[in-house]
Amino acid sequence: MHVGVLGAGIVGLATAWQLSRRGFQVSVVDRAEPGSGASGGNGAQLSYSYVQPLADPSIWKQLPKLLLSPSSPLKLRPQLDPLQWRWGLAFLAxxxxxxxxxxxxxxxxxAAESRAAFEAMLAALEPxxxxxxxxxLVLYGSASSLEAAGRQLELQRAMGSxxxxxxxEECIAIEPALAAYRRQIAGAIHTPSECAADCLKLCVALEGALRARGVRFLLDCEVQGFDRHHGRDGRVRAVLTSAGDLEADAFVMAxxxxxxxLGRRLGAYLPVYPLKGYSITVDVDPASEGAPHVSVTDSARKVVFAxxxxxxxxxxxxxxxxxDASIPATRIETLAAATRAVFPQASRMAALHPWTGMRPATPTGVPxxxxxxxxxxNMLFNTGHGALGFTLAFGSAERVAAQLAS
Known part of the structure; x- marks a missing residue:
């Protein structure tokens, strides 16, 4: 069976990898280079055990700040966009x-399925x-936020985390680079099994490995529509692209x-809306031990360090x-200021390499x-992973591959 994978971010490439392993003939289409979208500069954390969804009861108390504060790490700006309103109402619900x-x-x-699939890929590919x-470590700055985190911890622990x-003090023992930030920490949740990796470098490695396995790549190639069979099921015969038609037996939209x-063109409503995020990437100061080795999330600042x-x-x-794909200087300075505050000796900050990406999010957070x-x-979907795209990519890809193989 020939499967066309639409999208060469980490989710699309993981899908192509799992399909190729099962013996499918695979073609991958993307308008840009692999990993150049939301995968390119993401938070780099593989958060398998700490998956608290953004849609949480605490959002209601934060609504005035979300709508009005220019400095809020979470920001909602209503627009004349029916999808934003429909998505936003579903999110609040x-x-x-x-x-x-x-x-x-x-x-x-x-996430547990994804960890197993990711580790299998690591062993096979050694990227x-x-x-x-x-x-x-997930840091909390107040007793009240730590108490709420404790409830989430008990929920996740009951589910196997x-x-x-x-x-x-234990935070500093686990990650000594946090010593200068000690007074801002009320406590933390430590998950010793969590991981990190450069998602863009993995995308590049996957592309090379997939090409070696015979996977065809159609890059700089825009998906423009679909050619469907007439009849009751309206199966997709081909995907229409800027480089011509891609015919296949089945397709995966990632x-x-x-x-x-594009889902609307097929009669499907996909509640996926961009959740815009930012990152900087700085060189670690080789003359200092001030950069962390443990991944850190500062919950108050809504900033992750990997x-x-x-x-x-x-x-x-x-x-x-x-x-809006612009990168406001104020947002980048917020990340730079957070770095200087939490890890003041980590980097000389000579170059920040600012980045922004549009995470595809569903209202609940479930992809x-x-x-x-x-x-x-014959059109399957693999999208809507939000901020957990890197974490969940290989698990969701395995589920899609299993459906196609059944």
Whole structure:
């Protein structure tokens, strides 16, 4: 069977990898180079055990800040966009304890599958992607936020996650580079099994390995529409691209935020909206021990820090502002200031390498995987992973591959 994979981000490439392993003939289409979208400068964390969804009851108290504050790490700017309003209302409806618990359970199950699939890929491919398994600390700056985190910890621990609450002193023992930030830490959750890697470098390695396995790549190639068979099921005969028609027996749409627009052409509603994030990547100061080896998330700042080789990736913010790909200097300075505050000796900050990406998010945080009722049966979907795209990519790809193989 020939499968056309639409999208060459980490989700699309993971899908192509899993399909190729199962013996499918695979073609990959993307309008740019592999990993150049939301995968290119992401937070680099593989967060298999800490998957708290953004749609959480605490959002209700934050709404005034989300709507009005220019410095809020979470930002919502209403626009004349029906999808934004429909998505936003569904997101607010999901901000309750029951939905948050259900989403956490679903994400933890998928994350466990993804860890196993990712580790199998690592063993088979041995990619140069600065992979590390040094664990993660999620920092909390107040007793109230730490108490709420403790409830989430108990929920995740009951579902199989191995993590514990630690004191500020224990944080420093786990990651000595946090010593200068001690007074800002009320406590943390430590998950020793979490990992990190350079997602863009992995995308490049996967492309090379897939080409060697005979996978065809159609890059700089825009997906423009679909040619469907007449009849009851309306199967997709070919994907129409800027380089001509791509015919295949089945297709997987892994186009991130573009999935909503193209899904509508097939009669399917995909509640996927861009969740804009930013990152900087700085060289670690070789003369200092001030850069972390453990991944760190500062929950108050909504900023993550991940060591990738001799560099430090600093990423954060979540903005619902449409498809605006500009990079405001104030957002980059926020990340730079966070780096100087949390890890003042980590880097000389000579070059920041600013980046922005549009994470494809669903209102609940649960990705859309597999077939949809109103879509053609030979078009499967793998999109909507939000900020957990890197974490969940190989698990969702395995689910799609299993559906096609059944």
């Amino acid at each position: 999901a901000c309750n304890a029951r939905t948050s618990r259900q989403t956490t359970a679903q994400l933890l199950t998928l 140069d992607c600065d992979f590390s398994a040094t664990g993660k 191995e993590q514990r609450l630690v004191t500020p 186009l991130g935020t573009a999935s909503h627009r 060591r990738i080789g001799s560099r430090l990736r600093v990423a954060g913010m979540a903005e619902l502002v449409g498809h 859309i995987i597999g077939r949809l009722p109103r879509a053609p049966r």
